[in-house]
Amino acid sequence: MPGPIDYSLMKVDPDPDTREWWAATKEKKLLVRQCSQCGHKFFPPYPACPGCTAMDLGWFETSGKGVIYSYNVAVHPILAPFIGTVPYVTAVIELPDCSNPDGSLTRIVGILMDDEDAVAIGLPVEVVFEESTEAEYVMPRWRISGTAENTWKFQG
Ligand SMILES: [Zn+2]
Numbered sequence: 001m002p003g004p005i006d007y008s009l010m011k012v013d014p015d016p017d018t019r020e021w022w023a024a025t026k027e028k029k030l031l032v033r034q035c036s037q038c039g040h041k042f043f044p045p046y047p048a049c050p051g052c053t054a055m056d057l058g059w060f061e062t063s064g065k066g067v068i069y070s071y072n073v074a075v076h077p078i079l080a081p082f083i084g085t086v087p088y089v090t091a092v093i094e095l096p097d098c099s100n101p102d103g104s105l106t107r108i109v110g111i112l113m114d115d116e117d118a119v120a121i122g123l124p125v126e127v128v129f130e131e132s133t134e135a136e137y138v139m140p141r142w143r144i145s146g147t148a149e150n151t152w153k154f155q156g
Pocket of ligand 1 (some may be wrong): 036040049051055111
């Protein structure tokens, strides 16, 4: 299992695009941006829709369930809060309840709580809201939530 993230070394300073998102994590809700014009769902929350450039945006509350679309393993900490965390898995997670007008599914990036040995493309995951006494925010993390018939992983 990856080591803990040192939240005492991580400062989060929400801006107008992320303020509501961080507030929602405290209520254990995972949001993605949703365009009010075309319905496209995306994250991170850019100030304009990447699908149609509209700036009339809202939020969509996801179920917090996804599928690993891709992943990599961080073995060298780039930021100080992760010195004791490595090695850990960062995954691109596809959200089945976030379908878009073009038929695509929204994908977001998340840090898994599982070891690399347990991770494979195609496995289901669920969000976990990690609270810390050293942080004023709640960090969404992800963990494997089941099995799947068709998975794939690199066998190095
Ligand atoms: Zn749009």
